Amino acid sequence: MLMTISLLMENKPGALMRVTGLLSQRGYNIESLTVARTLDPTLSRMTIMVDVDSKLRGQVIKQMNKLINVLQANDLTESPAVVRELVLLRVRSTMEHRTAILKEAEIFGARVVDSSVEGFALEVTGESERLEEFVSVMESYGEIDVTRSGAVAVSLEQKKLRLSPPVSKTGGVVEPVSAPAR
Amino acid sequence: MSNLMSGARILLECLTRENVDVIFGYPGGVTLPLYDAMYDHAIRHVLVRHEENAAFAASGYARASGRVGVCCATSGPGATNLTTGLVDAMMDSIPVVAITGQVSSKLIGSDAFQEADTFGIMRPATKHNFLVKDVKDLAQTVHEAFYIASTGRPGPVLVDITKDVLQAMAHYTPVNEIHLPGYKVVMDGHAGQIRRAAQMIWEAERPFVYAGGGIIHAGAHDELRELVESVDCPAVCTLMGLGGLPGSHPNFVSMPGMHGSYAANMGMTECDLIIALGVRFDDRVTGRLSGFAPHAKVIHVDIDPAEIGKNRAADLPIVGDVKRVISKLTKLLKELEPELAAQNAAARKGWWQKVHGWQAEHPILPSFSPDEIKPQHLMYEINRISDGKAIVCSDVGQHQMWAAQFIRFDQPRHWINSGGLGSMGFGMPSAIGAQMANPEKLVFAIAGDGGFQMSLPELATLVNYDLPVKMIVMNNGYLGMVRQWQELFYNNRLSGVELTTFPNCELLAAAYGMKGRIVRTPEELPDALRDAVNSPGPYLLDVRVTSFENVYPMVPAGSAVNEMVLAPPQPVAVASK
Numbered sequence: 061m062l063m064t065i066s067l068l069m070e071n072k073p074g075a076l077m078r079v080t081g082l083l084s085q086r087g088y089n090i091e092s093l094t095v096a097r098t099l100d101p102t103l104s105r106m107t108i109m110v111d112v113d114s115k116l117r118g119q120v121i122k123q124m125n126k127l128i129n130v131l132q133a134n135d136l137t138e139s140p141a142v143v144r145e146l147v148l149l150r151v152r153s154t155m156e157h158r159t160a161i162l163k164e165a166e167i168f169g170a171r172v173v174d175s176s177v178e179g180f181a182l183e184v185t186g187e188s189e190r191l192e193e194f195v196s197v198m199e200s201y202g203e204i205d206v207t208r209s210g211a212v213a214v215s216l217e218q219k220k221l222r223l224s225p226p227v228s229k230t231g232g233v234v235e236p237v238s239a240p241a242r
Numbered sequence: 243m244s245n246l247m248s249g250a251r252i253l254l255e256c257l258t259r260e261n262v263d264v265i266f267g268y269p270g271g272v273t274l275p276l277y278d279a280m281y282d283h284a285i286r287h288v289l290v291r292h293e294e295n296a297a298f299a300a301s302g303y304a305r306a307s308g309r310v311g312v313c314c315a316t317s318g319p320g321a322t323n324l325t326t327g328l329v330d331a332m333m334d335s336i337p338v339v340a341i342t343g344q345v346s347s348k349l350i351g352s353d354a355f356q357e358a359d360t361f362g363i364m365r366p367a368t369k370h371n372f373l374v375k376d377v378k379d380l381a382q383t384v385h386e387a388f389y390i391a392s393t394g395r396p397g398p399v400l401v402d403i404t405k406d407v408l409q410a411m412a413h414y415t416p417v418n419e420i421h422l423p424g425y426k427v428v429m430d431g432h433a434g435q436i437r438r439a440a441q442m443i444w445e446a447e448r449p450f451v452y453a454g455g456g457i458i459h460a461g462a463h464d465e466l467r468e469l470v471e472s473v474d475c476p477a478v479c480t481l482m483g484l485g486g487l488p489g490s491h492p493n494f495v496s497m498p499g500m501h502g503s504y505a506a507n508m509g510m511t512e513c514d515l516i517i518a519l520g521v522r523f524d525d526r527v528t529g530r531l532s533g534f535a536p537h538a539k540v541i542h543v544d545i546d547p548a549e550i551g552k553n554r555a556a557d558l559p560i561v562g563d564v565k566r567v568i569s570k571l572t573k574l575l576k577e578l579e580p581e582l583a584a585q586n587a588a589a590r591k592g593w594w595q596k597v598h599g600w601q602a603e604h605p606i607l608p609s610f611s612p613d614e615i616k617p618q619h620l621m622y623e624i625n626r627i628s629d630g631k632a633i634v635c636s637d638v639g640q641h642q643m644w645a646a647q648f649i650r651f652d653q654p655r656h657w658i659n660s661g662g663l664g665s666m667g668f669g670m671p672s673a674i675g676a677q678m679a680n681p682e683k684l685v686f687a688i689a690g691d692g693g694f695q696m697s698l699p700e701l702a703t704l705v706n707y708d709l710p711v712k713m714i715v716m717n718n719g720y721l722g723m724v725r726q727w728q729e730l731f732y733n734n735r736l737s738g739v740e741l742t743t744f745p746n747c748e749l750l751a752a753a754y755g756m757k758g759r760i761v762r763t764p765e766e767l768p769d770a771l772r773d774a775v776n777s778p779g780p781y782l783l784d785v786r787v788t789s790f791e792n793v794y795p796m797v798p799a800g801s802a803v804n805e806m807v808l809a810p811p812q813p814v815a816v817a818s819k
């Protein structure tokens with residue numbers, strides 16, 4: 061079953077490898093993965109869609125939370141969240157189909173990002189299933205090239221972010237740190 | 243305070259601040275600057291004869307002392323040779339910091355001489371690992387490495403340092419603060435959960451303590467003892483937890499699991515409450531999970547939340563440091579005792595009778611023969627000499643299981659073995675580390691004739707540093723543990739397990755400049771052991787034991803632990819090809 065994981069992690073070399081290593085070491089296949097830095101440039105947010113036995117989802121999240129570079133890992137598979145994907149698509153078509161293509165694009169809320177005598181380049185975001193429909197509709201008009209971004213997700217629940225405060229080398233907490241909302 | 247020094251020097255300053263007194267290592271091209279800085283530095287360097295053994299020695303040091311063990315290797319082959327030792331430390335949660343040299347930062351990625359992707363290779367081999375490419379990050383990183391290795395669930399951490407960083411001159415400012423926002427360690431267990439645990443324990447009729455390596459790591463042995471005495475219930479310690487409760491304690495049953503006693507495994511099967519303390523329900527302990535402790539509720543205490551519910555669901559999970567949790571739990575148990583303890587006292591008495599009955603029915607007894615040395619006999623004699631006090635470092639195989647069965651450990655950090663990874667070759671190098679940490683203690687290394695040869699060159703290290711380790715080879719002529727499985731589960735078709743050539747250990751010891759002796763008969767065994775122990779310096783004993791003994795009891799793979807085989811069905815002949 062496809063699991064949706066949202067991760068907040070330090071934007072450091074190797075952090076991505078630790079996360080993906082944890083999955084590949086268990087033989088799980090990653091369907092999609094997106095990562096970009098957050099408002100705070102020292103952090104990145106990652107969304108992973110991965111095929112995991114539903115009984116093992118909890119274990120995967122716990123293992124991710126154990127990674128030093130991971131501030132928080134959440135399982136969004138069954139919790140309130142918005143999941144979206146972006147598709148960039150080039151369709152080659154003859155003149156007679158141009159109007160129909162634009163009509164369809166409008167129905168799917170796609171934008172034209174390039175237009176030439178050979179056809180269009182279109183951009184559309186939405187839920188994955190809807191995007192698949194869009195892709196197959198476009199395919200019926202001619203040869204297409206598709207690039208999908210992979211899913212990005214945002215949780216609709218307020219999740220408390222617990223961060224460890226600095227500790228002094230001699231032991232003990234240096235100063236209490238309240239978790240900044242990101 | 244700030245002064246100009248080389249990266250190598252800064253590294254040594256940081257190690258000094260972490261109270262490191264010894265590094266087990268092997269030099270090479272890119273660590274030349276570090277070795278140069280070590281030349282006139284107070285930290286001692288022990289030159290092992292293979293990097294894998296540097297990691298094992300650091301691990302033995304850590305296991306025997308509770309302090310962080312440090313090892314060091316050069317780039318490329320030096321670093322890759324550390325891998326097995328680090329994975330071993332990972333599996334057994336041992337605090338080790340490994341320092342590796344890396345090619346200069348400008349050369350990384352160019353397939354430079356002795357370049358290996360140490361950072362990538364070590365990711366799954368360590369709790370965490372670092373690559374330092376800027377001397378400004380060095381001090382902070384080294385202290386973070388020690389902090390991560392030694393706190394929470396301990397484990398190995400590797401710091402890969404490029405040669406230019408070791409050479410660079412920089413102002414050194416001591417690091418006073420570590421900030422790892424994503425590194426969460428919960429020390430105090432949830433108070434409400436601990437209270438509930440206390441209630442569950444008094445409400446149980448057949449409680450059973452299942453204690454493991456976590457007890458040793460947390461230094462919770464006194465707390466464990468107090469808990470077990472307050473509840474007065476039977477307790478088992480896993481292979482990693484032996485010595486957590488004194489082996490001579492009346493409530494101690496034995497090790498549980500694949501080669502555990504009948505009483506330990508029946509106890510697990512029949513109990514109605516498992517009090518699991520610093521354990522991970524390893525498959526070697528549980529056997530077939532679906533048949534494990536079918537009647538029991540589980541209280542599971544561990545510092546690693548990922549261990550809870552991983553293999554067996556916990557009815558009452560408590561995440562926290564096992565030492566803190568147990569001491570609070572015992573306090574609460576005592577508080578609740580007047581109110582709750584009486585209700586099931588009769589049932590608990592009956593439970594003890596049952597456990598004592600199992601113990602009497604099928605005790606694990608050594609076997610003796612008048613004209614040959616049985617392997618169990620050897621362990622029996624080592625136990626007599628140790629009397630619960632010696633440090634015993636074991637290799638992996640049949641001898642390891644017999645040592646665990648027959649040698650008593652009354653204190654923590656005295657039984658040192660490769661439990662999770664089961665890496666042959668561990669015995670002698672880990673004893674080097676254990677002896678370095680405890681110069682005054684009697685340290686035995688026990689290995690099979692197979693595993694002994696995997697770390698054979700370390701005899702030179704023993705002699706080199708005059709480490710009085712008593713190296714005992716239980717020589718059965720076979721890769722005994724594998725032979726046992728071939729006998730029992732592969733129709734005795736012995737394939738690739740016979741060790742037909744073995745060096746003459748008297749000549750071998752002499753060649754290395756140490757004492758050695760071959761022991762062939764039961765009569766000479768006690769004397770030979772006593773001589774080895776009484777003679778100063780290292781000693782090699784090659785004890786010829788019977789070849790075809792099997793370790794029992796045994797829970798066959800895929801069986802429930804109560805389906806254990808207690809004794810050999812019949813003598814089996816060796817299949818001829």
Ligand SMILES: Cc1ncc(C[n+]2csc(CCOP(=O)(O)OP(=O)(O)O)c2C)c(N)n1
Nearest residue numbers: 639640641666690691692693720721722723
């Ligand atoms: C590095 C490594 N290789 C292979 C094994 C598999 N293995 C487990 S026990 C064993 C036999 C060990 O033989 P020996 O050292 O003679 O000890 P014995 O079992 O005879 O006491 C082997 C090969 C292992 N545990 N570690």
Ligand SMILES: [Mg+2]
Nearest residue numbers: 690691720722
């Ligand atoms: Mg052998």
